[in-house]
Amino acid sequence: MKLIDLGAAPDVKTQYEEFLQQLCDQFEMDHAAYAGMNPAAGTIHGHVTYGDEWKTHYEQQQFQLIDPTLHMSQRSIAPVDWSRLERSKDFQHVFQDASDFGIGDQGMTVPVRGPFGDIGLLSVTRDCSKDEWKKVVGNVIGDLQSMAVHIHDSVMHSDELSRILYHxxxxxxxxxxxxxxxxxxxxxxxxxxxxxxxxxxxxxxxxxxxxxxxxxxxxxxxxxxxxxxxxxx
Amino acid sequence: MKLIDLGAAPDVKTQYEEFLQQLCDQFEMDHAAYAGMNPAAGTIHGHVTYGDEWKTHYEQQQFQLIDPTLHMSQRSIAPVDWSRLERSKDFQHVFQDASDFGIGDQGMTVPVRGPFGDIGLLSVTRDCSKDEWKKVVGNVIGDLQSMAVHIHDSVMHSDELSRILYHxxxxxxxxxxxxxxxxxxxxxxxxxxxxxxxxxxxxxxxxxxxxxxxxxxxxxxxxxxxxxxxxxx
DNA sequence: CGATCACTACGGGAATCCCCGAATAGTGCT
DNA sequence: AGCACTATTCGGGGATTCCCGTAGTGATCG
Structure with a gap:
C-alpha cells in the first residue's frame, strides 16, 4: 500500500483530492470525502471527490449542521456504516438530496481522533447492492482505517502552527x-x-x-x- | 485512577486475552498488549499476552509512569514504531529489562481515541531483524489499526460509566x-x-x-x- | 385502571460564585 | 532606577446557582 506524502505537495488542496481519488480507484469506491475539525484553530478542512453541484448544494443547505453521518461518527470510536444510522428526518433530508445528485446510499464513515480533541472523518460511498457493499467493505476496512489515520495525521501537522499560534x-x-x-x-x-x-x-x-x-x-x-x-x- | 481488574470477571478477561493471543497468531507477533484509559470514568483497562514474570516486574517497577511507548503514542495520531522512539534514559531502562525477560525489541503501538478523551493503545512485539519487522508490519498495519479500534470500542462500551456517557x-x-x-x-x-x-x-x-x-x-x-x-x- | 416513572414547571432559602478593590512579587523594557 | 505588565494572593458583598419540596401532564406497565 503506497501512501502519498501529503505534506510535500505543492498544491495541497489538489493533492488531497487526488489522494482521495486514488483511494476510490484502489478500493472500488465511487466517492470519498474527508472532513477534519481542529477546534483549537477553529478550522475545518474539507476535501471531497464529489461533483461541484453536490458540493454547492451541500454548502448552501448547510447540511454539515444536520448531516447524520457527521453527527454519528463524531461520537463513535469504530467506523459507522450508514445503513446503521437512525432514519431520522435529517437523514431523509440529506440522503434524499444526495440520491438526487446521483450519490449512492451505501457508505461508511471512519472517525479518527488526535490528542488535542481534533477529529477527522473519512467517508466513502458506492452505488451498489447491500450484499456487494458488505463484501467490498470487508476487504478494505483495515486499509481504510489506515488511510483515515494517514490523512488526518497529515492535515493536523500541516495545521499545527496555526493551532499553536491560536492557543x-x-x-x-x-x-x-x-x-x-x-x-x-x-x-x-x-x-x-x-x-x-x-x-x-x-x-x-x-x-x-x-x-x-x-x-x-x-x-x-x-x-x-x-x-x-x-x-x- | 481506579484500576479495573478484569480478572474479577474471568470470562471477560479470558475473552480479551484470547483475542490478543489470536491476534498474535494471525499477524505473526510474539506478544500483544492493550491499555485503555478513560479519564472521564477514571478507569484503566489492561490486557496483555506477556508472561506473569514480566507483568509483575512491570507493575513493581511502575514502568507505566516512564514507558516511552505509552508516552509517545499518547501524543500521536498515527501508529508509533518503537524504532523511532528517542533513546532516552527511560527507554534504556524499560527496554533493557524487557529484553532480560525475553521480549523482542521490534514493536509498535497503535493509538485509538474516543470522543470522550479516552485513549486505547494496542502494542505488538516480535523478536526479529529490522528488515523482517518492516516486511511483517507493512502487511498487517491496516488490520492492526482495525483491531485496535475494535478492542477499544469493546472495552469502552463494557465499562458501565462509559456506557452511560456514550449513550x-x-x-x-x-x-x-x-x-x-x-x-x-x-x-x-x-x-x-x-x-x-x-x-x-x-x-x-x-x-x-x-x-x-x-x-x-x-x-x-x-x-x-x-x-x-x-x-x- | 391504578401505579409508576419521566418530563416540565415553580418558589424559598442556603450555598456558591462573581465583581469590586487591593497588595506583593517577578519580568522586561527604557 | 523607573515604569509597565502579568501572575499570584486575599477580603467584602451583591448576584447567581444549587438543593429541597411541590405539582400537573403524558407514557408505560402489570
Missing amino acids: PSLSSRELEILQWVAAGKSQQDIGDILSISHRTVEVHLRSSREKLCALTTPQAVGRAIATGLIYPS | PSLSSRELEILQWVAAGKSQQDIGDILSISHRTVEVHLRSSREKLCALTTPQAVGRAIATGLIYPS
Whole structure:
C-alpha cells in the first residue's frame, strides 16, 4: 500500500483530492470525502471527490449542521456504516438530496481522533447492492482505517502552527484550576486542594474566562476542552 | 485512577486475552498488549499476552509512569514504531529489562481515541531483524489499526460509566438549556429566552448533571462538549 | 385502571460564585 | 532606577446557582 506524502505537495488542496481519488480507484469506491475539525484553530478542512453541484448544494443547505453521518461518527470510536444510522428526518433530508445528485446510499464513515480533541472523518460511498457493499467493505476496512489515520495525521501537522499560534496562553495556575473545575470541584474545594484562599481561586478563574473570551465558567470550560487546553473528566 | 481488574470477571478477561493471543497468531507477533484509559470514568483497562514474570516486574517497577511507548503514542495520531522512539534514559531502562525477560525489541503501538478523551493503545512485539519487522508490519498495519479500534470500542462500551456517557439520553429541553449555558448565558437569561422561570431552567440543568454523572454545571458542559452532545460556542 | 416513572414547571432559602478593590512579587523594557 | 505588565494572593458583598419540596401532564406497565 503506497501512501502519498501529503505534506510535500505543492498544491495541497489538489493533492488531497487526488489522494482521495486514488483511494476510490484502489478500493472500488465511487466517492470519498474527508472532513477534519481542529477546534483549537477553529478550522475545518474539507476535501471531497464529489461533483461541484453536490458540493454547492451541500454548502448552501448547510447540511454539515444536520448531516447524520457527521453527527454519528463524531461520537463513535469504530467506523459507522450508514445503513446503521437512525432514519431520522435529517437523514431523509440529506440522503434524499444526495440520491438526487446521483450519490449512492451505501457508505461508511471512519472517525479518527488526535490528542488535542481534533477529529477527522473519512467517508466513502458506492452505488451498489447491500450484499456487494458488505463484501467490498470487508476487504478494505483495515486499509481504510489506515488511510483515515494517514490523512488526518497529515492535515493536523500541516495545521499545527496555526493551532499553536491560536492557543490562548493560560498560566499554569489558571490551567490547573480550570482542570479542577472541569473535574467538578467547587472553588472552595480547589482552594483547599491547592492550599490557597477560594477567593484567589476565583481570581484565576476570572482571568481564565477573560483570556478565553467566555462570559461564564461553564463556557470557559467548554472552550478549554474543545481546544484541548484541558481534558474532560 | 481506579484500576479495573478484569480478572474479577474471568470470562471477560479470558475473552480479551484470547483475542490478543489470536491476534498474535494471525499477524505473526510474539506478544500483544492493550491499555485503555478513560479519564472521564477514571478507569484503566489492561490486557496483555506477556508472561506473569514480566507483568509483575512491570507493575513493581511502575514502568507505566516512564514507558516511552505509552508516552509517545499518547501524543500521536498515527501508529508509533518503537524504532523511532528517542533513546532516552527511560527507554534504556524499560527496554533493557524487557529484553532480560525475553521480549523482542521490534514493536509498535497503535493509538485509538474516543470522543470522550479516552485513549486505547494496542502494542505488538516480535523478536526479529529490522528488515523482517518492516516486511511483517507493512502487511498487517491496516488490520492492526482495525483491531485496535475494535478492542477499544469493546472495552469502552463494557465499562458501565462509559456506557452511560456514550449513550446519554438528555431530553430536548435539557440539551437546549445546556447549549445555552455553554454559550455563556445565565439561568435568568435562559429563562427569559425560553419564557420559563429561571427555577425551571435550574431543574433541567440539575437533571442534566445527574444524567452526565457530573458534580457541577461546568463539568457537565465539558462532558457534553466532549461527547458531542452540544457544541462549543 | 391504578401505579409508576419521566418530563416540565415553580418558589424559598442556603450555598456558591462573581465583581469590586487591593497588595506583593517577578519580568522586561527604557 | 523607573515604569509597565502579568501572575499570584486575599477580603467584602451583591448576584447567581444549587438543593429541597411541590405539582400537573403524558407514557408505560402489570
